Amino acid sequence: MAPQPSETNAAVSTAGVELHYGATPVLKGIDISLSKGKTLALLGPSGCGKTTLLRLVAGLLAPTKGSIAIAGRTVADAASGAFSPPEKRNLGMVFQDYALWPHMTVGGNVSFPLEMRGVGKSERESRTMRALERVGLGAYADRRPSDLSGGQQQRVAIARAIVAEPQLILFDEPLSNLDRELRENMVGELAELIATLGLTAIYVTHDHSEALTLADDVAVMRGGLIEQLASPDELIEKPATPEVADFLRLGGVAELEYRDGHWFFKGSSLALLRGVDGVDCAVRVLIPTGSITAGEILPGTLAATVLRSQFRGDGHLATVSLVGAEKIELQVLSRAKLRPGEGIGLSIDASQIRWFGKQVYSSKEENLEHV
Ligand SMILES: Nc1ncnc2c1ncn2[C@@H]1O[C@H](COP(=O)(O)OP(=O)(O)OP(=O)(O)O)[C@@H](O)[C@H]1O
Structure with a gap:
């Protein structure tokens, strides 16, 4: 029988997830379980499979083996062929390159997910303003993204990801395009925002300090496998392998x-x-x-x-x-x-x-x- 997600009441769980590109295995059996309101960081060197795992949860890829459940509902199962596309998974996503539409205003960008869901104009406007205020950009709704700094653009992307109040937010190296000082400030802000809004989040990064600052649990990945999944305190106190200790410096x-x-x-x-x-x-x-x-x-x-x-x-x-x-x-x-x-x-x-x-x-x- 195909492995099933072990905790069906988890916000996200994967069971025996594998992903192969042709004959090349990129993920070799991933089991994670994330509770509601918690943040999981996927941490590891370039090429270890972090983004691939995030894309599987997002529904941008389907697993070669294993299954994925979000809020107790199976969204992908290689054995049965069950698969929900991204728009059916109630997710928000924030990418490294912000992915804002340059021809739309900041407000237009943020309200887009609500338009897609058929939310009426006045509710759309009030929810868009609320989301922008939450990221400190209430005064910027009528500007173009190109008029904003990198850090402000990334806040717009975060506002767009939270506006529809999704059950899960996926972050793919969201701060890596920012310079070091801004990145350090934004890590703290993001941690505060995630806590205040009670978000459930998966956060991909290759930066150990970002992962240890933001996440409740950190999965340290290497070569398509999770080397250790533990709280930041436990990782620092008891790294399971020399590789984890080395990666966490x-x-x-x-x-x-x-x-x-x-x-x-x-x-x-x-x-x-x-x-x-x-x-x-x-x-x-x-x-x-x-x-x-x-x-x-x-x-x-x-x-x-x-x-x-x-x-x-x-x-x-x-x-x-x-x-x-x-x-x-x-x-x-x-x-x-x-x-x-x-x-x-x-x-x-x-x-x-x-x-x-x-x-x-x-x-x-x-x-x-x-x-
Ligand atoms: N479309 C594809 N076809 C073939 N191989 C791929 C494809 N996409 C990714 N890979 C390979 O899968 C492996 C994992 O890639 P992935 O992007 O998940 O790594 P990552 O840990 O997120 O790395 P990075 O931090 O550099 O983004 C890499 O070896 C990559 O070359």
């Missing part, structure tokens, strides 16, 4: 091997920790940025060389490589500006290291005095 991922009572950086004679239990094996670990203190090279610290450094608001975030294990790159937050090529000493708190693999080591390991 939680710190440096390193492979360690156990020899002679010590954990060495793989392929080097540089030991990170003293091990308590002697098990000859190799594991990958996350060394979180917050576990590292940078200072002078002193006895007891690990020597490192600064590769690059960027100011990020609460300090200088530097990428450093370890002397003696140059392939290992770690991220260090420093109050002082660090210059490329500069040598620094690192102290790493062993209790904060996250070990990936079957065994839990951290409580048994001890910091090593480096020389």
Whole structure:
């Protein structure tokens, strides 16, 4: 029997969804369930299948296998061939390029979905004004989109997406065309708007900070699969795999091997920790940025060389490589500006290291005095 969406009372659910282009699988079995009023971010590198999944939910593509339900109603099912087109799914959509009609006024753009639904003129006008006011553009109804800034145009697109009060809003990288400062402001505004209006939303992005700011749940995708689906707090506390930790830039991922009572950086004679239990094996670990203190090279610290450094608001975030294990790159937050090529000493708190693999080591390991 074909897999069915597991939670039929979810706002959106997918069960075993696959999408192939010819013989190439792009999505390889996606199961998600999103409750009403929640925001799910689809996060992952370019080409991992985020937009494809969004287009399947929108009804712009049909799954090769599996099924999709919106508000408990099956909208696509590969086994039975059932398929509802986008206009029957009661959705709002916001795209990266805004997709506003240049020949229409701002008000005309926003009221268009209501016209499509056959809403009468006076109700259309009042709902359009309400939607524009909600995004702070009440005074702009008679302007052309080309007279507005990028950020204002994207607000118009959001007003158009919410005007018909759809049960679900789909965002496809809506802020990626905006410059960094505007994007950072808009993330906060969008999060507030989603919360105030109680929207249920799916939000595609490749920007981890956008996803962690906006979403109740984040699906980290890789190669057509969901690597981990969890709340932002859980992802940060307990990334399931080194790939998730790396993608979320939680710190440096390193492979360690156990020899002679010590954990060495793989392929080097540089030991990170003293091990308590002697098990000859190799594991990958996350060394979180917050576990590292940078200072002078002193006895007891690990020597490192600064590769690059960027100011990020609460300090200088530097990428450093370890002397003696140059392939290992770690991220260090420093109050002082660090210059490329500069040598620094690192102290790493062993209790904060996250070990990936079957065994839990951290409580048994001890910091090593480096020389
Ligand atoms: N019409 C198509 N025909 C063949 N392959 C396609 C088609 N559309 C997308 N793909 C492939 O499917 C994969 C997933 O694409 P998708 O656009 O979903 O990725 P994405 O995670 O949204 O990436 P990006 O962030 O770059 O938009 C990519 O390898 C892409 O090349």
